Amino acid sequence: xxxxxxxxxxxxxxxxxxxxxxxxxxxxxxxxxxxxxQFSAWPPEGFxxxxxxxxxxxxxxxxxxxxxxxxGVLSTLLVLILGTPIAYALARIRMRGLAAFRAVLFAxxxxxxxxxxxxLFVLFIVLARPxxxxxxxxxxxxxxxxxPFVVAILTASFGEVDPIVxxxxxxxxxxxxxxxxxxxxxxIKGALLVSGIFAFITSFDEVETxxxxxxxDVNTLPVEMYLFLEQYQDPTLAALxxxxxxxxxxxxxxxPFVVRGNALLKMMGSGR
Amino acid sequence: MSGxxxxxxxxxxxxxxxxxxxxxxxxxxxxxxxxxxxxxFFGAMxxxxxxxLNLRDANGMGMGLSLWMDFASDGFNWSVLWNSVRIAGIxxxxxxxxxxxxxxxxxxxxxxxxxxxxYIALFSPLLMSMVSRAYGWxxxxxxxxxxxxxxxxxxxxxxxxxVFNETGVIIAIVHVVLPYAVLPILNTMTQVPxxxxxxxxxxxxxxxxxxxxxxxxxxxxxxxxxxxIIFALSASAFVTPSLLGGGRVLTLSQLVYENIGMIExxxxxxxxxxxxxxxxxxxxxxxxxxxxxxxxxxS
Numbered sequence: 296x297x298x299x300x301x302x303x304x305x306x307x308x309x310x311x312x313x314x315x316x317x318x319x320x321x322x323x324x325x326x327x328x329x330x331x332x333q334f335s336a337w338p339p340e341g342f343x344x345x346x347x348x349x350x351x352x353x354x355x356x357x358x359x360x361x362x363x364x365x366x367g368v369l370s371t372l373l374v375l376i377l378g379t380p381i382a383y384a385l386a387r388i389r390m391r392g393l394a395a396f397r398a399v400l401f402a403x404x405x406x407x408x409x410x411x412x413x414x415l416f417v418l419f420i421v422l423a424r425p426x427x428x429x430x431x432x433x434x435x436x437x438x439x440x441x442x443p444f445v446v447a448i449l450t451a452s453f454g455e456v457d458p459i460v461x462x463x464x465x466x467x468x469x470x471x472x473x474x475x476x477x478x479x480x481x482x483i484k485g486a487l488l489v490s491g492i493f494a495f496i497t498s499f500d501e502v503e504t505x506x507x508x509x510x511x512d513v514n515t516l517p518v519e520m521y522l523f524l525e526q527y528q529d530p531t532l533a534a535l536x537x538x539x540x541x542x543x544x545x546x547x548x549x550x551p552f553v554v555r556g557n558a559l560l561k562m563m564g565s566g567r
Numbered sequence: 568m569s570g571x572x573x574x575x576x577x578x579x580x581x582x583x584x585x586x587x588x589x590x591x592x593x594x595x596x597x598x599x600x601x602x603x604x605x606x607x608f609f610g611a612m613x614x615x616x617x618x619x620l621n622l623r624d625a626n627g628m629g630m631g632l633s634l635w636m637d638f639a640s641d642g643f644n645w646s647v648l649w650n651s652v653r654i655a656g657i658x659x660x661x662x663x664x665x666x667x668x669x670x671x672x673x674x675x676x677x678x679x680x681x682x683x684x685x686y687i688a689l690f691s692p693l694l695m696s697m698v699s700r701a702y703g704w705x706x707x708x709x710x711x712x713x714x715x716x717x718x719x720x721x722x723x724x725x726x727x728x729x730v731f732n733e734t735g736v737i738i739a740i741v742h743v744v745l746p747y748a749v750l751p752i753l754n755t756m757t758q759v760p761x762x763x764x765x766x767x768x769x770x771x772x773x774x775x776x777x778x779x780x781x782x783x784x785x786x787x788x789x790x791x792x793x794x795x796i797i798f799a800l801s802a803s804a805f806v807t808p809s810l811l812g813g814g815r816v817l818t819l820s821q822l823v824y825e826n827i828g829m830i831e832x833x834x835x836x837x838x839x840x841x842x843x844x845x846x847x848x849x850x851x852x853x854x855x856x857x858x859x860x861x862x863x864x865x866s
Contacts, residue, residue: 299774303675310672313665314688317742320703321691323713327706335706337716377600384596388589396597403608407803407846409820410839413827414611417618417836422610439608442600500696503805503820507827520698524810528705536699543694 321540328533335530346534356535358512359519366430366515367498370437374445374494375487377438382449383475387458401443411439412507419508428510436504441494448493452486453479492546499543618836634833638841644822648841651818654733655802655849658740662797663790665741666748670756673749690746697743701810704739705730708811731813739811740801747800748793755789784860791857798853799846819845 331341350356385397403411415436419427426432456479464474502517509518516539524532587595620630638644669689676682692700707713708729715726729735759782767777805820812818819842826835 302774306668306672306675309665309668310676310685313669313745314685317688317691317745319707320700320742321695323706324695324699324703334711336711337713373603377603380596381600384593388593388596390589390593393593396601399609400605405799405847405850406612407799407820407839407842409803409805409823410615410843411608411611413823413835413839414615415607416827417614417832418607418611421614435604435607438604442604502697503803506824517696517698520696521806521810524698524702524705528702528709532699532702533706536696536702539696539699540694543696547694 324533324536325540327530328537330530330533333529335528335533346530347538349531350535350538353531355514355519355523356516359514359516362430362513363499363516366433366437367495369430370434370441370498371491371494373434374438374441375491378442378445378490379449379487381442382446383453383479385446385450386453400446403439404443408440408501408503409507412436412504415439415504416507427508428513430513432508433505433513433515436508437494437498437501440501440504441497444497445490445494448486448490449483452483456482488549492549496543496546615836615839618833619840621833634837638834638837644838644841647817647819647822648845650733650816651802651820651842652845654736654740654808654816654818655798658737658744658801659794659797661737662741662744662748663752663793666745666752666793667786667790669745670749670753673753674756689749692743693746697806698810700743701739701807704735704742704811708735708738730811731815733812733816735811736808736816739807740804743804743807744797744800747796751792751796752786752789755786759785787860788857791853791860795850795853798849802846802849803842 326339327335328346329342329344330336330339331343331345332339381400385393415432416427419432423432426435460478460482461474464478465471469477499515500517501515502521505515506518506521509515514522520532520535617630619634620632622631622633673682673685676685695703705712709715710726710728712729714729718724719726729738763781763785764777767781768774772780803820804818805824808816808818809821809824812821819838823835823838823842826832826838
């Protein structure tokens with residue numbers, strides 16, 4: 296391709312600068328989690344593991360982490376259990392009015408998370424008081440945010456499963472549920488896993504909706520972190536952030552072990 | 568069982584008899600999710616609208632537009648709305664301006680290892696908690712942080728104020744949204760056949776002309792999609808402006824949060840709706856631009 300070297304290297308330079316820009320917050324957080332300076336002084340004043348000890352000793356962070364794990368697992372399961380049949384219906388059933396349902400389903404994507412959080416706060420206070428400040432309320436909020444993503448990924452995945460497989464299973468005497476479980480489910484396993492992990496990570500990092508509907512004893516970890524950072528700038532948060540980055544990486548690395556790389560790429564292409 | 572002895576030809580005919588009517592299946596499949604998740608969301612949005620129509624002094628009795636009048640007549644609300652729109656607008660322009668050359672550069676990377684590294688680096692913000700990212704930027708940009716200390720050591724200059732103002736908020740927002748800008752732009756760029764550019768170059772067009780007349784128009788849909796996503800994300804951002812602004816950069820989303828603390832729920836409802844309508848209005852405008860460019864290209 297006749298293209299000037301100048302243009303090529305300018306583009307390459309922009310790319311490298313942007314890569315540095317993108318990585319810099321992660322790097323500084325990880326480095327400062329070992330920085331002995333109380334005030335995160337730069338350059339670092341020495342090496343310490345003290346901040347990690349403080350994270351583990353902090354009761355608010357421990358309770359928040361446990362709350363976030365429970366909320367993350369529960370809302371991911373709920374969204375997968377309710378979202379899979381919806382995605383199946385959208386992929387397989389042609390019917391008037393379904394387009395309207397689809398629009399309704401994806402509406403939470405365009406509503407600012409703060410607005411969703413406040414609207415749920417009002418709904419809970421006025422019509423469902425026990426949900427305010429409860430696990431069930433937070434699980435519902437996270438499910439609302441994640442359902443559109445999960446349904447989008449799963450609908451694309453169902454679209455790639457040939458309906459003939461299921462019909463064959465039915466002709467061979469399987470009940471509709473058996474046919475689904477034996478002939479269809481194995482083929483969308485990867486998409487279920489990817490959307491599940493995506494949903495869990497979204498839930499685990501959610502602040503902007505959650506903060507409106509929690510009470511201190513059900514505060515999730517990111518909400519605790521937000522409230523902490525509003526008041527202190529102490530390297531305890533650097534240590535906690537580093538632990539969370541490692542945790543997120545660990546969750547994401549499950550995927551390649553369970554799904555073969557090839558299938559994963561295909562799903563990422565169809566999932567967006 | 569006569570079905571078992573039926574000829575293969577008869578089997579497909581038998582199948583519909585075992586299936587429930589279509590609308591029953593549909594209700595069973597989408598009903599639970601609809602009632603447990605979709606309906607509460609709509610209930611909440613209806614409550615939001617109702618709350619914004621409450622009369623300020625009537626203890627919830629009676630409906631009216633008085634809260635909306637209050638919102639519109641208070642210049643403070645307008646200046647905060649303008650803050651949100653300005654920050655989102657600048658972040659959108661900067662992100663797209665960075666994402667475009669980044670996407671073009673990614674297309675030219677030959678080494679698979681470097682490409683993998685570049686992708687991981689570009690998408691690394693998504694692996695990091697929103698609060699952690701804000702904290703990272705506070706560490707980098709504060710007066711005694713990495714950037715100012717390095718500048719001081721190299722050039723002996725006084726710290727530049729980079730946090731607790733709009734600069735810091737915009738830097739951190741661009742960092743968060745950039746991955747969402749790169750993807751759609753990269754997507755449209757890969758769909759432009761290289762022969763188009765080569766043909767234009769062979770016909771004697773300069774590099775700049777080829778970009779302006781061929782590459783840019785063909786990749787514009789990706790740019791518009793990127794702008795839509797980024798504007799919506801940055802106009803409604805709450806954690807990033809709140810932490811990096813340190814209370815000195817007020818956006819509409821922060822007003823909503825503050826007002827519920829002050830039990831001004833009606834006003835918070837009005838502000839939340841204004842936030843939503845602003846995001847939708849910009850989506851609508853960009854979508855019109857998108858259609859117009861499509862139409863112009865096809866004519």
